[in-house]
Amino acid sequence: MAERRTRRSFTREFKAQAVKRLLDGGKGLSEVATELGIGTGQLSQWRTEHLAAGSAEALAARKADQAETQRLKREVKRLEEEVEILRKAAAFFQGGRVTKFAFVSAERANHAVATLCRVAGASVSGFYAWLRAIPAVQTRAEAEVELRGQIGRIFTARRRVYGSPRVHAELCRGGLRHSRRRVERLMREMGLSALRGRRRTPRTTDSRHELPIASNLLARTFTAERPDQVWLADISYIPTGEGFLYLAAIKDMATREIVGWSMADHLKSELCIGALVMAIQRHRPPPGLVHHGDRGVQYASEPYRAVLERHCITQSMSRRGNCLDNAPMESFFASLKTEHVHQVSYRTREEARTAVFEYIEVFHNRQRLHSGVGYRTPAEARASMEGITMRSAA
Known part of the structure; x- marks a missing residue:
């Protein structure tokens, strides 16, 4: 069953x-x-x-503002696309390929033919007539131009944070079989590389207390066979014009999914309890789950331990001052900072809150490929593992 x-x-x-x-x-x-x-x-x-x-009047005003915002966004998107096409065309023609139709053919997987022809100053009907007249076999040069376009599209769609391994994985998921070395070479020639992080870390862990300390049950064995078997927890920060916004997050070791998170302008235990409660409400973990965090006062506090005990969750803690005992959480926060936070300056905590929500729930959990789960997204990994669990229990 x-x-x-x-x-x-x-x-x-x-x-x-x-x-x-x-x-x-x-x-x-x-x-x-x-x-x-x-x-x-x-x-x-x-x-x-x-x-x-809200009132009907406020709603009408909001819809009007949204409509105007969307119109402006569409206009900006159109102009950005045209600029991108012109940039690609400049590089294309520098390579000695002189026909506009060849350029349109190379980029039609990334842009609408009508848009390409309009920007390039070519006729749509003339392009299709040219296309019917050429041999069906694609030359190696044309194939490489098309692959460059695919690589550029993936790199842009994934926030310009992917290196060659993840770009190669995305190509494979789309049915395009190219060697990873070839993808790496083309990305290097195109000047595309994954973002690198900056290191500036304010202190978020205060282990100078007399509260109970749990044993380190993981001992750096960061593996789990199924979802909701091992959760890792930690706290980080996001700088804003109003001061730091603090983020508490919980990561599932099996799927790499961020199952719970909470944000606030303080480092009180309520911050971490909020993330834990979210994770429990969303996934209802079975008894025996191991929760691993640092020795910070937030995780050692009586209210936090009470939530763990109420849901039959076993607590584990890193050794004092040893960040490698919780390395996967450090890796998540590093990705968040490198791929998003360090690329933007937030004026307010609310701006940062909205951006972090979008990064976690949309990009990290449902779009970003993770090497630890076979270059799948955490959502795909959970669905696959839960399907296996349900079949084995039948």
Whole structure:
């Protein structure tokens, strides 16, 4: 018999950010629901509850503003696309290829033919006539130009943070079989490389206390056979014009998914409890889960330990001052800083809060390929592992 799935619940913070993304992001209900891994009915209900709190006049003004914002975004996107096409065309023609139709053919996988012809000053009908007249076999030079376009599209779509291993994995997922060495060479020639981080870390761990300390049950064995078997927890920071925004996060060791998170302008135990409660509400872990964190006062506090005990979760702690005892969490925060935080200057904590929500719930959990789970996304890894678990239990 298949295992019956437990109904999930969500914190108020998650609901607020989900509705904000729906209302302010210019995306449809089903698209946002898919991005966040929730039901459309659920998201629609949250939106209704949120809108009921505002007046009709304020709602009309917001919709008008959104419509104008979307119009401007479409115009900016159109101009950006044309600039990108012109940049590619300049590089293309420098290589000695002189026909506009050849350029349109090389880039039609990345842009609409009509747009390419308009920017290049070519005729759409003339292009298709030219296409019918040439041999069907693609030359190696044309194939490489097309591959460069595919690499550039993936690199841009994934926030310009992918190196050659992940770009190669994305190409394979799309059915394009090229050697990793070839992808690495082309990215080097195109000047595309993964972002590198900057190191500036304020102190978030205070282990100078007399509270109970748990044993280190993992001993740097960062493996798990199934979801919700081992969770790792830690705290980091995001600089803003108003001061630091602190982020507590919980990572599932099997899937690499961030299962719980919480943000605040302080480092009190409530910050970490919020992340833990979110993770428990979303995944309802079975008894025996191991929770591993540092010796910070937040994780050693009585309220935090009480939540763990109430849900039959076993606590584990790193050795004092040894960040490698929780290396996978350090890796997540490094990726967050390198791929997003260090590329933007946030004026307010609310700006940072919205951006971190989008990075975790949309990009990290549902788009970013993770080498630790076979270059899949955490959402794909969880779905696959839970499917295996359900079949084995039948």
